[in-house]
Amino acid sequence: MEACMYYFQMLLNGLSLGAVYAIIALGFTLIYSILKFSNFSHGGIMVVCAYFAYVIQRRFQLNFVSMMLITAAFGAILACLVQFVGFENLRAKRSNIMLYFVSSSTLGVLLQNIIVITFSSTYYAYPAFFTPPFVEVNGFTFSVSDMIMLGISAVVIIALMFLLYRTRLGISIRALSMDSETVKLMGINVSVVVALTFMISGALAAVAGIFCGVNYILYPQLNQLVFKGMIASILGGLGNISGALYGGIMLGVLEVCFNNAFGAGLVPVFSFVFSMIFLLVRPQGIAGKYVLDKV
Template structure:
């Protein structure tokens, strides 16, 4: 395996990690898989494009604005799709149905508004690639890797060292006891959705930079979901490990002659199925029931 492949795999894994952690955060506190995350991802990918192209912002400003808008959009989704369900303690299946519905709604809105054209992000850097020691590195790939590592490290710090992080971890253990301790559960849920959407905005922009924008870009969220399954649903560190494993695996499979880019998704899904059959709790997770 070449150094180039390792860098590419880690960079791709970093994007998957941010997506997977967005899944894990919501599953951690509400115990359901939030598939509306895919709709948020594709929406923020388009938002980032229009912020950069219409306002002429640089990479860092575009990234920050896109992430903030993603966080606000996730809070809006929580209010519309999940708050009443959560307060009424409804059948767990309704959470799944509501999240799928919101994802389809957001993607269909993008399809109606932008399906007639394809869009590509502007070039943010004068130097798109550079050579070190005989190896060619893509600037955006290295940035994606570095930003992913920093964002994930900051998230771990917030969860372990801040009051809101302690409240999120307490809520993931027992929402009723957390409420009795005087913690505003709705506020913590909103904060968790904001963080999830914030990270969805970052990953949406990264995917938009790497691929031509199209309404079904949200299908890439599947890779984040697979990463969270491999790592263990609801386990943040496990989701990160699963994402980097998946990123490296995809790069390796693409470079195998008899597999290539056409069949690598098939192999990826087979690996997910194997994990579900042999170790359904994933690498670092435990068996967790859906919200009841």
């Protein structure tokens, strides 16, 4: 019985962490699927939203749900602004993909440095939203925040999947990810779809930023966690929405198992080494498929 509870506790922690990675990966993958580039400004949006949530919570004493909803709206607006400033002109001119990389990296660094200038490098922490912070079952301690974040993540992911597969906007996003030229011929306004996709991605970045702030602490380098989302999206199959979800969950569970076995110090190394080995065995990712190009 004790062994079962131990592994259940580990699984719950892994699912909670994996859900955060999945939300980061989904926001990252949405942009990759329609524009075919890795949006490194996603991490900057995430950290700005995490600090924004901290500020409005301190100022207005908001509860967790209100803080998250307001921050998600802010993240959507910020991501739309980033798209307009950094990528709209490049997309209109059909610019080389390398320029997208330069623009996204520059915007990511800019957003991070805005946080450094505004808040310095001082660490901040969210208040204790959940009391008691832990519950004990048969001598095993479970984090209330982990369980609540897992539940919220499930709701967010289900809502996103409903939007992508059961609404006209979702159909337009998926069609754009397959063939942008055909989408134009069908009379769909590509600029509007791209802007709305960035807004969805920004809202996901806001949720992920809050979760990271609750799990850890607030610091300007929090945006580096976007690389975990990138690893998750690669594991799932780059550009594959459902694959990003699978990759995030798998990475979170494996990291928690590795942490319990070998300690936290080697977890970052494990993540990158595992992803490289996995791609050698299955380069298309979990949900990806081989694509054969004929010349």
